[in-house]
Amino acid sequence: MNSRIQFDPMQIAQQxxxxxxxxxxxxxxxxxxxxxxxxxxxxxxTEVFRQDKTxxxxxxxxxxxxxxxxxxxxxxxxxxxxxxxxxxDRSLIxxxxxxxxxxxxxxxxxxxxxxxxxxIDDYVDGYLDECxxxxxxxxxxxxxxVLGICEGGVFTLCHAALHPDRVKNLIVTITPVDFHVxxxxxxxxxxxxxxWTRSLTPEDVDRLIEANGNLPGELMSFVFSTMTPLSSxxxxxxxxxxxxxxxxxLLNFLRMEKWLADRPHHPGEAAKQWLKDLYQQNKxxxxxxxxxxxxxxxxxxxxxxxxVYAKEDHIIPPQCSRALADCVGTDDYSEIGLxxxxxxxxxxxxxxxxxxxxxxxxxxRRP
Amino acid sequence: MSDxxxxxxxxxxxxxxxxxxQQQKIFAAPLWQSSVEQWASFAQKAMPQxxxxxxxxxxxxxxxxxxQAGLGPxxxxxxxxxxxxxxxxxxxxxxxxxxxxxLRGEWAKDLAAYQILMHGAWNEAIKRFLMEMNDAQGTxxxxxRQLTDLWIKTANETLVATHRTPEFLEAQRRLTRSGVxxxxxxxxxxxxxxxxxxxxxxxxMDEVQRExxxxxxxxRALEKSGSRP
Numbered sequence: 001m002n003s004r005i006q007f008d009p010m011q012i013a014q015q016x017x018x019x020x021x022x023x024x025x026x027x028x029x030x031x032x033x034x035x036x037x038x039x040x041x042x043x044x045x046t047e048v049f050r051q052d053k054t055x056x057x058x059x060x061x062x063x064x065x066x067x068x069x070x071x072x073x074x075x076x077x078x079x080x081x082x083x084x085x086x087x088x089d090r091s092l093i094x095x096x097x098x099x100x101x102x103x104x105x106x107x108x109x110x111x112x113x114x115x116x117x118x119x120i121d122d123y124v125d126g127y128l129d130e131c132x133x134x135x136x137x138x139x140x141x142x143x144x145x146v147l148g149i150c151e152g153g154v155f156t157l158c159h160a161a162l163h164p165d166r167v168k169n170l171i172v173t174i175t176p177v178d179f180h181v182x183x184x185x186x187x188x189x190x191x192x193x194x195x196w197t198r199s200l201t202p203e204d205v206d207r208l209i210e211a212n213g214n215l216p217g218e219l220m221s222f223v224f225s226t227m228t229p230l231s232s233x234x235x236x237x238x239x240x241x242x243x244x245x246x247x248x249x250l251l252n253f254l255r256m257e258k259w260l261a262d263r264p265h266h267p268g269e270a271a272k273q274w275l276k277d278l279y280q281q282n283k284x285x286x287x288x289x290x291x292x293x294x295x296x297x298x299x300x301x302x303x304x305x306x307x308v309y310a311k312e313d314h315i316i317p318p319q320c321s322r323a324l325a326d327c328v329g330t331d332d333y334s335e336i337g338l339x340x341x342x343x344x345x346x347x348x349x350x351x352x353x354x355x356x357x358x359x360x361x362x363x364x365r366r367p
Numbered sequence: 368m369s370d371x372x373x374x375x376x377x378x379x380x381x382x383x384x385x386x387x388x389q390q391q392k393i394f395a396a397p398l399w400q401s402s403v404e405q406w407a408s409f410a411q412k413a414m415p416q417x418x419x420x421x422x423x424x425x426x427x428x429x430x431x432x433x434x435q436a437g438l439g440p441x442x443x444x445x446x447x448x449x450x451x452x453x454x455x456x457x458x459x460x461x462x463x464x465x466x467x468x469x470l471r472g473e474w475a476k477d478l479a480a481y482q483i484l485m486h487g488a489w490n491e492a493i494k495r496f497l498m499e500m501n502d503a504q505g506t507x508x509x510x511x512r513q514l515t516d517l518w519i520k521t522a523n524e525t526l527v528a529t530h531r532t533p534e535f536l537e538a539q540r541r542l543t544r545s546g547v548x549x550x551x552x553x554x555x556x557x558x559x560x561x562x563x564x565x566x567x568x569x570x571x572m573d574e575v576q577r578e579x580x581x582x583x584x585x586x587r588a589l590e591k592s593g594s595r596p
Binding site: 003004005006007008011012015051052113114115116117118122126130133188189192195196199200201204207208210211213226227228229230231234238 | 499500501502503505506507508509510511512514515519520522523526527528530531533536537539540543544547548550551554572573576577579580581583584587591595
């Protein structure tokens with residue numbers, strides 16, 4: 001049997017020498033980096049409204065406003081909104097500001113066990129609606145533009161369906177709508193979260209929440225890591241080695257680590273709705289999902305809708321997002337399919353500019 | 368003259384004689400014999416029912432059994448104690464502790480089943496990697512990094528495929544569930560001790576927090592109705 005390994009002893013010696021040098025340089029650089037050097041979400045902003053743990057921020061304008069209606073960015077409860085402003089040169093927030101958008105973002109805070117009883121009803125019909133109300137009052141307008149990300153996209157869809165008069169234009173990004181078409185493309189690396197969630201029984205979910213009071217951030221981190229098992233296992237040796245001698249790359253790596261480490265717990269009752277009503281029973285797309293005693297009918301979304309999805313999204317497979325086209329009640333529905341994965345769409349070097357430009361161009365055509 | 372014995376020694380002797388005569392009659396009676404047989408049968412059945420037999424006890428001292436999940440012969444005994452009827456004033460805390468022990472045993476079994484699946488996946492990954500490495504049609508591997516990348520790619524694909532199988536998903540589900548059940552049972556024990564010392568329990572805190580949540584919700588609704596036209 002012939003092996004493919006054709007090591008040249010001289011080459012191996014050279015590779016080993018280069019590796020050793022890189023390791024030495026890298027360890028020096030790593031020693032010099034302090035946590036204070038690794039900052040995320042640095043775009044200047046001001047707190048303008050607060051209710052319980054929810055905070056509404058308004059970003060400082062960078063250029064003259066060119067989009068007349070403000071945009072509210074709404075992230076979900078799995079992960080934090082800071083992903084949209086990871087670093088100066090990889091920031092959807094900054095890209096939108098640079099193009100003259102008056103920008104707000106909602107921060108749900110860090111839910112603890114005490115927030116166990118909060119439901120999606122509270123987030124959508126309560127906190128989110130209050131943020132929209134605040135901006136409308138402050139600006140003296142009836143409706144605003146809303147931009148939802150991932151689970152936050154579901155929140156904005158529900159809000160727009162329940163309060164269509166408060167949303168002028170709706171942008172959803174990497175947002176699941178049909179939770180059961182995750183295997184539509186037959187890709188073996190897509191939709192593991194959907195499979196995992198469906199493998200649980202409703203009682204499993206209830207007992208998990210009963211034991212923890214919430215859906216622990218650590219558990220979700222573990223589930224995410226099982227989607228790319230070897231990358232997760234080799235992140236702190238091979239992955240780090242690849243960037244350790246380049247300060248810029250190293251800081252990019254560490255900023256992403258900081259964001260990943262900051263994964264909040266998902267309030268328990270809201271997690272039950274998320275996992276059972278949506279992931280397991282797919283109620284949103286069937287018009288069976290209820291919030292505050294009202295049925296969420298996506299057909300009530302009559303304002304213009306822009307749906308941005310990631311073509312390589314293994315967490316929210318494209319078909320799960322694109323199902324929205326058949327559900328909304330507007331003829332003004334557009335899609336942007338971007339190269340890249342779930343998080344890469346926001347933080348990769350390649351997508352910078354494309355996403356922000358796509359959104360602003362679309363908004364400018366709908367003043 | 369009375370035929371009653373005169374002193375207490377005679378009286379005691381008479382009493383024992385009478386008792387012995389009666390005992391002989393009782394022991395000879397068929398009803399007694401059948402009861403004795405029932406007890407013998409009960410004793411024979413009781414030990415194996417509890418999982419404790421001479422054979423099972425031997426396994427306690429067999430090193431090859433030590434690595435297995437659970438308590439082996441004692442599992443059935445614990446289960447019998449935990450799942451039996453409860454009594455108003457007997458063994459309440461003991462049953463909680465025994466139940467936790469039983470659940471920990473189940474969790475250990477689920478963990479072992481999960482690990483067996485994962486061992487299989489890693490073995491498969493190594494097998495595929497060796498096949499890839501020796502595939503004469505493949506591109507030559509000239510650096511350690513290429514070799515490492517091939518291993519990562521092969522192992523990743525194998526593990527991802529395993530993670531999607533119904534067997535893995537079920538094993539993971541069972542492990543998650545049994546871990547959760549252990550934790551909930553441990554909380555019950557902790558709460559029992561808290562109650563003894565008048566310390567608020569998790570359950571009581573949940574109830575209080577639920578009331579705070581409900582009050583906040585009502586307050587927000589009131590504010591909303593008051594501030595909006």
